[in-house]
Structures are given as C-alpha cells and as structure tokens.
Amino acid sequence: MVSCNKMPPNFVIILTDDLDWTLGGANASTLSRTRKYIAEEGKTFTKWFVQTPVCCPSRAEWLTGKLYHNLRYKEDIHPSCMHVNVTDHPEHPFYSRDYFAPYFSRNKTLKYKIGVFGKHLNSRNPSSFMLPGVDEMLINDGGTYLNPTFTYGNGTDESIQKIHFNKCENYTGIPCYSTSIIGNVSLGWIKRQVKEQPRLRPFIALISVKAPHIQDGDGYPMSIPAPWYTNTIVEESIAPRTPNYNYSGFPDHHWLVRSQGPLTKEEGEKIDELYVSRLKTLISVDDLVEELVLKLDTWGVLNNTYVIFTSDNGYRLGQFGMSIDKMHPYENDIRVPMMIRGPGIAKNSTTSLVSTHVNVMPTLMGLATKRYYSQDIVPPTMDGTNLAAKILDHDVDEQDESISTFELSSVLVEYTTLGDVVRFNHLVDTFNHSFLALRIVDADPAHYPFHNMKYVEFRDTRVDWNMTEAPLERELYDLDRDPFEMHNLVTQVSPLFVNALSQKIQKMIQCQGASCRQEHSSGLDGYWSTQMATIPTSQVVVRETMDDSTVPLVANGGPAEAAGEN
Known part of the structure; x- marks a missing residue:
C-alpha cells in the first residue's frame, strides 16, 4: 500500500451557488462550522474574484480553466448555456478537449479517481454519456430543492440513468432535500475511495450544492431550506443596508442603475x-x-486532503436599487468567499492574494504534482495560472530561472447580457448591459492615480457581439476611497489614462493560454507609461469631487424608508 506521504494530495471542493462575500454571506451565523473546520484550520482569501458573474459561464471557467472569451460562441446564433459554447455531446470540445478531469485522472503519474456531484452547468449537461475522466457523477442543472432529479453514472456510458428522488416521504414523512442527497452520495463515494484496498489512487470530489440560490419562479421567489430547518430562528433578520442599498437615479452610473425606481416597502x-x-x-x-x-x-485522510469552500458568483440584495441577483460588475457580484485548508496551508490565516476561479484547476495541478512554482505543468488548453507557491506562502528565489511563478494584479471580468431579466419587479439585466471590466489591485501609487481600481465598459452585444467598438458608457472607481462604487470618476481623470485602460482590456480579451497569465500578472505598463512619462501623476486626476457628505446614501427622495428599513 502506498503511504500517504508519497501519495498526491486529495481535493474536496464545496461549491455553493450565489453566496456573496461583500454582504457577509460567508460570515453568516449559519456557516459557523464551515469557518471553524475550514477557515480556522486554513486560509481565507479576501480578494478572490469570479471573471463572469453568472452561473453557467463561471462554472464553465472553473471546470476548464479557460476564460469566458475562449468559451463563448464567436457569434450569437447558437443555442448555448448562457452563451457558453457547449452541447450535450461527448465529442464537443468542451468535454473532449477542455474538461478538467482527464488532466488529473489520465495523467501518467497522478491517476486521480474523480467524483462530480450536484449542480454542474445550467444546461447542456451530459444526458447519455459520462463526464470524461470521471468515475462517478450525480449531476443536474441546479434543479429543485425538494424531490430533485439528477443524472447518475458510475464509470460507463451504459450506466447513465435519470434518478428522481421522491420517495423520502414514504419513509420519513418529509420530502427529499437536494443538499442532503448531494452530501450523502458524495460522502458515500469518498468513503469507497478511502476504504478500497490496496488504496493506490488519490481522489478529487467536486460537491456543488444549489444553496443559497433562489428556487426560480414568478413573483418573489425564495430559497428553500430543508424542511427540518424551515422554522429555525437565525440571528440575522434584515439584509445588509450598505451605503449603495437602494441607491439609484444618479446620472454617472450605467443606464440600468440610473433608471431604477426606488424599492417599495413590500420589495424591501x-x-x-x-x-x-x-x-x-x-x-x-x-x-x-x-x-x-x-x-x-x-478515515485517516484529512491531513493529506485539501478542502476548498467557495461560490460560483456573488450576489445582490437591493444594492443600486436592483433588488436581487448578480450579473453586474460591482464588488458584491464578483467577489466571492474562498477558504482552503490542507497540507502546507497556514492555519487561521488570511491573505490578500488576488486570484480567480480560472486559476483553480492550474493551481490544483501544481499542488498535485508538487511543482508549486511552475507554469509548465498547466495544461495547454487552460488560461489560468498555477498559484500553488503563493497559496503555500513559499518564498521564491528570484535568481532561479526555472521558476516561472506569477502574482496577479489585473483581473478581467466579462459578461454578455441574458436579455431582459426582471427580479422583484425590477429590471436587473437588459441588452445594453454587456460589459468588460478591468479590476486592478494593489497598483503602485507612484505610477497610477489609484491604488485599487475598477474600470468598466458597457456595450450592446446585439450590434457589437465581440465588444470591439467604442463603448456606450464607462465607469471608473477608486475602491480604496469608494468601496461601494457610488462615485464614477471616468470624467475626472486624464483621457490618456482611460485610453490605456481600454487598450489593456482589448488586449486581455484576445489572450489565450500563456498570454493570459502574462496579462493578468501585469498592469498598464506598456499601455500608458510611455504616454504619461511627461505628465505628473498628480495631473492624471483632472479634478476631485469625492466629498461623501454631498452624495446621499439613498436616492429618489428617501427610498430606504420606502423599502422598509427600520
């Protein structure tokens, strides 16, 4: 039997759906044990982003290590999974070329056993074939909380079957509950991998729950707790009233924000x-x-297992007057919880390391092979970066030319509209709302006007599908001084600086593979440093009007009261 210290580490990933970071969802009273067993025994990331803030594209990026522009259809004429180029066919490149599992399970030295459980993609999931490189799967599109249906397979295409979990009431008197089913099946699979003798192969378990996503429907759809927790009293009772809660109607934000009416008392x-x-x-x-x-x-495998907890995107609860959902470039939509425990991870530690979901699979490959510094081990189809050395806090010998580690400073966020989407009586997405955003973190203040910034370009993809024409609207935020993104500074900085930001975005949406790693690890150098060489940094910001006392925290004549704030 292979001893644990020689076996590659195991990985267990718990992926929630729509769990926010900036609004405190990850710090909720109802996740106290998650923080105890993962965060306090490992590391919490405060600057972890998604690169497309909506379910299917974000999950596709996670599953492939590819950026959205390399997953999206090149023209808007095909049925898709929120514009992701994927079909329910084993020979489609998403499954035959890009899917993560074969890189781990069919690797000559790693030979991982892999189980995938729970929500996979929103649509175009396999219905008649096994996920490639996967030993067992129980997957759906999120489905229902109660009495859900899944597609099950255990290693061969012939084993594929639909399973409708609707018999629980016969034995317990209550419906079957999705999170419990996913948990029980995944734990059963892990137990079999651990108990198998001789145990020669490590395992990866991807456990993706529906919670806390709403149960879609008309009117005011809610999330549905397990029947045995329906009447449980939780500590929190009012959604966070951040300064940008119910903030709308101001002329410097995108049309979708400035056209919002106030939340009514009922909506609040x-x-x-x-x-x-x-x-x-x-x-x-x-x-x-x-x-x-x-x-x-x-079972004796915890010390050789990385346990990861995160979400596919953030969420909104009345921010900018847009009731609920995600799909926007703002921090509550794109920053997500990320906690990791495992061998070499410092306990109860926090890091401001910048990363995104596109880097997860490359980083797991680095941890699995123990080639923590190398980008050479990243599969050629992937755009993400191996950040294993940074996550393990390994010192880097800058003199060692064999080391090719990167640290991210720029994050590209891409979103293509889903059309008119209405939630709680408010339009939260529409056709002129496709955007590209550039999030630059920890910039050198000697060379940049802001240390921590976000630049956004909005377009209408009905007429500019590839988003290469001039944007319809732009936004720019200094997130150190304005963390709730209430002051658009795009008209208050030098046009040369805005042009440099736009050039950087256009370069990033053309990247593939190694060029993506390079673009994410660099800022605006080469785009504006030569242009701005003769202009003092103090003149980059043309004028300053960020006096918070002059900007109301809510708009439209006091909608916080109308929305039922106590």
Missing part, C-alpha cells in the same frame, strides 16, 4: 425575507461541511 421586506431564507439553506451546507471534515479525519 421581500428582500429581507429572501435574505433569511438564503441563510437557512446554508445550515444544511454547514451540516455537510462538518460531516465531511469529521469523516475525512476518521
């Missing part, structure tokens, strides 16, 4: 109701995480 109350229902669904996730970690410990 329903947002609070949804907030509480979301937190209640997380109790079952907390159950799953606790049981998972305790079982891994009992």
Whole structure:
C-alpha cells in the first residue's frame, strides 16, 4: 500500500451557488462550522474574484480553466448555456478537449479517481454519456430543492440513468432535500475511495450544492431550506443596508442603475425575507461541511486532503436599487468567499492574494504534482495560472530561472447580457448591459492615480457581439476611497489614462493560454507609461469631487424608508 506521504494530495471542493462575500454571506451565523473546520484550520482569501458573474459561464471557467472569451460562441446564433459554447455531446470540445478531469485522472503519474456531484452547468449537461475522466457523477442543472432529479453514472456510458428522488416521504414523512442527497452520495463515494484496498489512487470530489440560490419562479421567489430547518430562528433578520442599498437615479452610473425606481416597502421586506431564507439553506451546507471534515479525519485522510469552500458568483440584495441577483460588475457580484485548508496551508490565516476561479484547476495541478512554482505543468488548453507557491506562502528565489511563478494584479471580468431579466419587479439585466471590466489591485501609487481600481465598459452585444467598438458608457472607481462604487470618476481623470485602460482590456480579451497569465500578472505598463512619462501623476486626476457628505446614501427622495428599513 502506498503511504500517504508519497501519495498526491486529495481535493474536496464545496461549491455553493450565489453566496456573496461583500454582504457577509460567508460570515453568516449559519456557516459557523464551515469557518471553524475550514477557515480556522486554513486560509481565507479576501480578494478572490469570479471573471463572469453568472452561473453557467463561471462554472464553465472553473471546470476548464479557460476564460469566458475562449468559451463563448464567436457569434450569437447558437443555442448555448448562457452563451457558453457547449452541447450535450461527448465529442464537443468542451468535454473532449477542455474538461478538467482527464488532466488529473489520465495523467501518467497522478491517476486521480474523480467524483462530480450536484449542480454542474445550467444546461447542456451530459444526458447519455459520462463526464470524461470521471468515475462517478450525480449531476443536474441546479434543479429543485425538494424531490430533485439528477443524472447518475458510475464509470460507463451504459450506466447513465435519470434518478428522481421522491420517495423520502414514504419513509420519513418529509420530502427529499437536494443538499442532503448531494452530501450523502458524495460522502458515500469518498468513503469507497478511502476504504478500497490496496488504496493506490488519490481522489478529487467536486460537491456543488444549489444553496443559497433562489428556487426560480414568478413573483418573489425564495430559497428553500430543508424542511427540518424551515422554522429555525437565525440571528440575522434584515439584509445588509450598505451605503449603495437602494441607491439609484444618479446620472454617472450605467443606464440600468440610473433608471431604477426606488424599492417599495413590500420589495424591501421581500428582500429581507429572501435574505433569511438564503441563510437557512446554508445550515444544511454547514451540516455537510462538518460531516465531511469529521469523516475525512476518521478515515485517516484529512491531513493529506485539501478542502476548498467557495461560490460560483456573488450576489445582490437591493444594492443600486436592483433588488436581487448578480450579473453586474460591482464588488458584491464578483467577489466571492474562498477558504482552503490542507497540507502546507497556514492555519487561521488570511491573505490578500488576488486570484480567480480560472486559476483553480492550474493551481490544483501544481499542488498535485508538487511543482508549486511552475507554469509548465498547466495544461495547454487552460488560461489560468498555477498559484500553488503563493497559496503555500513559499518564498521564491528570484535568481532561479526555472521558476516561472506569477502574482496577479489585473483581473478581467466579462459578461454578455441574458436579455431582459426582471427580479422583484425590477429590471436587473437588459441588452445594453454587456460589459468588460478591468479590476486592478494593489497598483503602485507612484505610477497610477489609484491604488485599487475598477474600470468598466458597457456595450450592446446585439450590434457589437465581440465588444470591439467604442463603448456606450464607462465607469471608473477608486475602491480604496469608494468601496461601494457610488462615485464614477471616468470624467475626472486624464483621457490618456482611460485610453490605456481600454487598450489593456482589448488586449486581455484576445489572450489565450500563456498570454493570459502574462496579462493578468501585469498592469498598464506598456499601455500608458510611455504616454504619461511627461505628465505628473498628480495631473492624471483632472479634478476631485469625492466629498461623501454631498452624495446621499439613498436616492429618489428617501427610498430606504420606502423599502422598509427600520
């Protein structure tokens, strides 16, 4: 039997759906055990981003290590999964070329066993074939919380079958619950991998729950907690009233923001109701995480297992007057929780290392091969960066030319509209809302006007699908001074600086593979430094009008009261 210290590490990933970071979702009272067993025993990332803030593209980026522009259809004429180029066919490149699993399970030295459980993509999931490189799967498009249906397979295409979990009431008197099913099946699979003798192969388990996503429907759809937690009282009762809560109607933001009417009292109350229902669904996730970690410990494999907890995108609860959902370039949409514990991870540590979901699979490859510094081990189809050395806090010998580690400073965010989307009576997406955003973090203030910034370009992809024409609108934020993105500074900086930001974005949306790693690890050098060489940094900002006392925290004549704030 191979001893644990010689076997590559195991990986267990818990992926939630729509769990926010900036609004405190990851710090909810109902995730206390998750923080105890993962964050306190590992590392929390405060600057972890998604690069497309909506379910299917974000999950596709995670599963392939590819950026959205390399996954999206090149023209808007095909049925798709939120514009991702994928079909329900084993020979489609998404599955036959780009999918992560074969790079781990069919690797000559790694030979991972892989299980995939829960929500996979929103559509175009396999219905008659196994996910490539995967040993067992129980997947769906998110489905329903109660009595859900999944596609199951255990290693051969002949084993594929639909399973409708609707018999629980016959035995327990209550419906089957999605998170519990996913948890039980995934834990059962992990147990079989651990108990198999002789155990020669490490494992990867991707466990993707529906919580705390709403159960889609008309009117005021809510999240649905497990029946046994429906009446549980949680500590929180009112959604966070951030300064940009119900903020709308100002002329310097995108049309979708400035055209919002105030949230009504009923809408505000329903947002609070949804907030509480979301937190209640997380109790079952907390159950799953606790049981998972305790079982891994009992089975003797916890010390050689990385346990990862995160979300596919952030969320909104009334910010900018747009009721609920994600799909926007703002921090509550794109920053997500990320916690990791495992061998070499410092306990109870926090890092401001910048990263995104596109880097997960390249980094797991670095951890699996113990080639923590190398980008050479990143599969050629992937655009992400191996950040294993940074996550493990390994010192880098800058004199060693064999080391090709990167640290990210720029993040490209891409989104193509889903058309007119209405939530809680408010339009939250529409056709002129496709955008490209550039998030630059920890810039050198000696060379940049802002240390921590975001630049956004909005377009209408009905007429500019590839987003190469002049943008319809632009936004620019200094996030150190304006963390809630209430002051658009795009007209208050030098046009040369805006042009440099735009050039950087256009370069990034053309990148593939190694060029993406290079673009994400660099700022605007080469785009504006030569142009600005003769202009003092103090003149980059043309004028300053960021006196918070002159900008109301809510718009339209006091909608916070109208929305039911106490």
